[in-house]
Amino acid sequence: MTPKDFGPAYCLNPHCGKPIGRNAGSGRPRTYCSDACGRAYRRAREKSPTPDTVAHNDFTDQVAADLGRVVNHLLYRALAQQPLAALSLIRTVEGDLEDLKAALVQQARDQRQKNPDIAECLGLPPEQLTRKLSADAVRRRMESRPLRTRTRVRLPRQAALPTAPSPRTALPPRTAPAPRIPGQRGPAAGGGEMTPSRARDPDRNPAGxxxxxxxxxxxxxxxxxxxxxxxxxxxxxxxxxxxxxxxxxxxxxxxxxxxxxxxxxxxxxxxxxxxxxxxxxxxxxxxxxxxxxxxxxxxxxxxxxxxxxxxxxxxxxxxxxxxxxxxxxxxxxxxxxxxxxxxxxxxxxxxxxxxxxxxxxxxxxxxxxxxxxxx
Missing domain, CATH: 1.10.260.40 (lambda repressor-like DNA-binding domains)
Structure with missing residues (x-):
């Protein structure tokens, strides 16, 4: 029987590409020019980020950027003596911190950090970290996060952040009105009477x-x-x-x-x-x-x-x-x-x-x- 002609073959390592001498005998044909070249290529491939790792890194960057913007906004409201507006932003900051903590934990796992070391940084037992910040928990946060950022209102940058008050100077007066609480109604344009609700059919009993x-x-x-x-x-x-x-x-x-x-x-x-x-x-x-x-x-x-x-x-x-x-x-x-x-x-x-x-x-x-x- 005439042996098969396998044709020219080259090393699968894209950084090598040397020709490989193949025999027509039995056994699996070689794919790398040498064992050392194959091991080097596999090590480099393991170090390259996977699609999940890229998604985790993007999620971390997104949460960190959002958190920085909200913290800046919160500090502005606090220094401008707008307590209600500042308090409403604290919930956003707390949620962003939880998202960022989960993202950083998953990022550390992607970098092959040990679970006890990650738990020690957070002051948690390793089993509690695994239970509360599992990979599924991070995935759920990643899936729900775009619900906020997709509809966020982007405002023009019109004013600088006020500086901290000193003993000799006070904060300037607020130029923007305080947010009106939904349960309150402002005065009518023509006088001091309250504007009645314009909702139709008040006795209709809408669906719950x-x-x-x-x-x-x-x-x-x-x-x-x-x-x-x-x-x-x-x-x-x-x-x-x-x-x-x-x-x-x-x-x-x-x-x-x-x-x-x-x-x-x-x-x-x-x-x-x-x-x-x-x-x-x-x-x-x-x-x-x-x-x-x-x-x-x-x-x-x-x-x-x-x-x-x-x-x-x-x-x-x-x-x-x-x-x-x-x-x-x-x-x-x-x-x-x-x-x-x-x-x-x-x-x-x-x-x-x-x-x-x-x-x-x-x-x-x-x-x-x-x-x-x-x-």
Whole structure:
């Protein structure tokens, strides 16, 4: 039998490329010119970052940048004697710190740091670190983080960070008004009387948060055309459980709700405020008012703006701006839109208050001047 002609072969190490002499005998053909060259290439390949490592590094950079901006903003509010606005930002800082801690822990793991050494830096037992900051916990934080940054309002940099007060000088007066608490109403333009609510049908009894979530999920299921069995497979639950969720008998966990929304082609950012309200929880700073309004719009089967305007005093342009987040509406407009979509407006109050606080003062400069203030 004529031996096979294997043709020319070259070393798989891209930095080498030398020809390899192959024999026609039995055994696995050589892929590297030498064992030393193969070991060097495998070591270099192990050191190259994996896609997960790149994602973890990007997540760490994103959280660190967001945290720096929020801390700068918080210091500005505190030095400008705006306690309510500063307190509203503390929750954001606390959430960012937790995200950053999880990101740094995972980054240390990617760098092959030992778990006891990581736990020692945090002052935690190694088993508690593994339980509270597992790889799955970091992944969940990475998945939920874009819900905030995607809708964040970017403000122009108009004013410098005020310096710390000295015994001889005082802070300048505030140029921006303090954020108005949603439960309060300002005076009317023509006098001192309070402006009444413009919401239609005050005795209508709009649907509660649980019913709104059920309507939103049901509408997503109808739009997708997917069967209960298909959705059950995508959400890792039974078809009967999906049926009870769509009928309002069960309020699913956020994991199931998120998987359900993605399986139906929806946006979890629009559904999460509805789920938080249905669970009776306080909204987090990662949620935004436009996303919550789009969730109510989804639960109402997404009626046209003209149809909404026919039952309210809102124009189509105003409604579109409220849903897209291009302008901050008044509380009366938010209340009227929520009632027009047959939903309670009360769960939207904290989100509207946070949006007002974000616009109460100009954004401070980057992190450079802050170090001088602290020092």
């Amino acid at each position: 948060p649980a019913a709104v979530l059920t309507r939103a999920l049901s509408h997503l299921q109808r739009l997708s055309g997917r069967s209960l069995r298909e959705l059950a497979d995508d959400t890792d639950v039974s078809a009967s459980y999906v049926s009870r969720v769509l009928s309002g008998e069960r309020c699913p966990s956020w994991k199931v709700t998120r998987l359900f929304t993605l399986a139906c082609g929806g946006d979890p950012a629009e559904v999460q405020p509805l789920w938080v309200a249905a669970r009776g929880q306080a909204p987090s700073q990662r949620q935004s008012l436009p996303a919550a309004l789009r969730g109510l719009h989804l639960a109402a089967a997404r009626p046209h703006t003209e149809q909404i305007g026919a039952h309210t005093r809102l124009t189509a342009h105003t409604i579109t701006g409220m849903l897209n987040g291009t302008a901050l509406p008044s509380w009366e407009d938010v209340e009227e839109l929520a009632h027009a979509l047959n939903a309670e407006a009360q769960p939207l109050r904290p989100l509207w208050n946070a949006a007002c606080a974000a616009l109460a003062a100009p954004l401070p400069p980057a992190a450079g001047p802050v170090a001088k203030v602290i020092g």
